[in-house]
Amino acid sequence: MTLRPYSASPLRALLQIGADLTVVVWCWFWVKFAMAVDDAVRSVGDVGYRVQGGAAGIKDGLDGAADQAGQVPLVGDTFGRPFTAAGGAAQTIADAGRDLGDRVTGLALPLALVVALAPVLSVVLLWLPARYRFARRAGETAALAAMPGGQSLLALRALATRPVHDIARISPDAVDAWRRDDADVVARLAALEQRRAGVRPRPVRPSPAALGGAGGA
Known part of the structure; x- marks a missing residue:
């Protein structure tokens, strides 16, 4: 079966082309908007990763200070204990930053898909069947007109x-x-x-x- 997507009437064909272009622009807009949402959400996740990196650097510095304090004769353990505790707190902050980054980044793609698919499908699911029905009917009618009888x-x-x-x-x-x-x-x-x-x-x-x-x- 041959499909005829556009009418033989110039005015009707122009309206169909305009509708098709409108749907394409609509879909393009929401895809670009969803990509912007994805980038925005990932940028929030990057904040968590930056917190992780900063806290990890502080922990490394505190661990080094604890090692240095531990070398002091007789009282090294006492001097090093606060640095070790602070390093543990910094590690907790680093873990929280990594967890925040992972959770927010994991939401980026699903959220972008929801933002794009809802408006796109609401239009395409109405437009595409209607366009297909027209193309099929036009093709069947043209084929029938050429048949004997x-x-x-x-x-x-x-x-x-x-x-x-x-x-x-x-x-x-x-x-x-x-x-x-x-x-x-x-x-x-x-x-x-x-x-x-x-x-x-x-x-x-x-x-x-x-x-x-x-x-x-």
Whole structure:
């Protein structure tokens, strides 16, 4: 089956192209916004990692001071104990900073996906099926119009689905004309259905009766 994504009518095709571009821009905007959210959340996580790095550096300095104090004869252990305790506190702060960085960074991607997918899917899930239905119907209608007897089937579809006033404009007794296989009426009814599907109708050939009437005049 051949899909026809755009209508043969220039105005309708222009509207379809405009709608498609609008959806693309909408999706692009929310993807970029989600990437910005991801960067912002990760920057908050970086604060935790910077705290970890600073506290780890302080701990290393305090551990070095504790080692130096421990070398003092007789009272080294006493002098070194406060530095060791402070180093343990610095390690606790470093661990808390790492935990903060890990937790916040772990939330960055899921949060960005939620921010992007909610608005994108809300539009795409409405737009894509509608575009596919149009493309499929246009392709099926074009293929049917090219088949033997396809014009008659399209005319029958028009009789079944189109408003009465549209049918009356073609013929006041369109059903009887279709039963008699009036070529002119069948072609005009088929053209009505093709235009609705966004397919360019085949040229309508006047029926022999119409040609005879024109010749007699």
